[in-house]
Amino acid sequence: MHVLLTGATGYLGSHLAHALVAGGVKVSILKRSTSCLTRLADIQHHLAMFDIDEKGIEAPFRSGGHIDAIIHAATSYGRNGENEFEVFKVNTQFPLDLLQTATCFNTETFFNTDTILHEYLNAYALSKQQFSQWGRIFAESTKIQFVNIRLEHIYGPGDDSSKFTTWMIRQCLNRASRIPLTKGEQMRDFIYIEDVVAAYMLMFKNLTGQKKVWQEVALGSGTPVKIRHFAETVKKLTNSDSELDFGAFPYRNNEIMSSSADISTLNAMGWASKWSLEAGLSKVIEMERIE
Structure with a gap:
């Protein structure tokens, strides 16, 4: 299996990268050329890394081989001085571009990390909700399987x-x-982070390539x-x-x-906190x- 992971240099993404590598999964990551790799230092040689600002969004699809699934963990909370449009570009525009690209290269499944926050709370919550709605449109038009993970x-x-x-x-x-x-x-x-990673790995194993095109999973x-x-x-x-x-x-x-x-979906797969x-x-x- 080949996974394209976004947000791999961040907190959740780096833990997912370690778990995927430990599980024998081929992992490619999309990052910026300026991204700090400290959290990935011990597994860096196991990762195929593509700098989106230099090589573009299609690079991992064209040179890394067929990608079975995307795990999207990149996000902007807007806590570092980003304005609303910058938050929108990271949380809506970028993953929508990635989703469109994935459908062109026949990627089977897109795992999206969503928020439980109300869309009118702030720019972060609104932009995350907007992308999940686009994901549902893509899924229901049978372009790709979209698993929307509402993370607590x-x-x-x-x-x-x-x-x-x-x-x-x-x-x-x-x-x-x-x-x-x-x-x-x-x-x-x-x-706790270890429970989160275990749930992602179980979903990746059980849901990738399923016929159900749209699925929402609560994770807490x-x-x-x-x-x-x-x-x-x-x-x-x-x-x-x-x-x-x-x-x-x-x-x-x-x-x-x-x-x-409501963790009943995850419980049915055999997961428990x-x-x-x-x-x-x-x-x-x-x-x-x-x-």
Whole structure:
């Protein structure tokens, strides 16, 4: 099997790259010539790498051999000063171009990493939702099988510092005197990185090349908790004396107050979450202390 992976230099993508290589899958990646390869250093020689800004989007299809499936994990959250159009180009325009190219080269399956956020929350959420809608159009016109993975709140060691989970842990470890938060009543489905990767690998194995042209799969632990509980658990596990100032921030406009994955589809494939919230957080905290 041959997979084209996007976002391979990022957090989720790099974990998927390692799992695919370990599973004996041929892996090509699309990246920029300026991308940092630190997360891929130990498997770099196993990857066929194509710089989209230099060789174009068709390069892996033309010179890498037939691609059976695409796993799309590249994304822009808009947290690094990108404007709305730049977020749109990464989250909608680029994958749509890739999807169109894949159909021209007879790729069987496109696995898309989608968000559970409401489309009107911000530019990131809107652009992700727009692409998933395009994917459904392509699938229903029988051009390609499209598996839309609605990913809940992923966390794990080495995640980006801009993520709430990492920020919260580091605030507590650094014993910040006060940590400003919302009231924390929102329910969130936190899922540990190893559980996420195991689910992707199972979907790749079971769903690639199936006749069902459109399928949406929810991916989370299936056990949501309040943000308040998450923050209090981090404080307890880090033995922090930081003040958790609940209510210091208002909720965002269009804030989702409850989100939880219906994992019945994944359960039917034989997948189940193996990491409890406390076990996952303990592992992240352990690795943060080492670093």
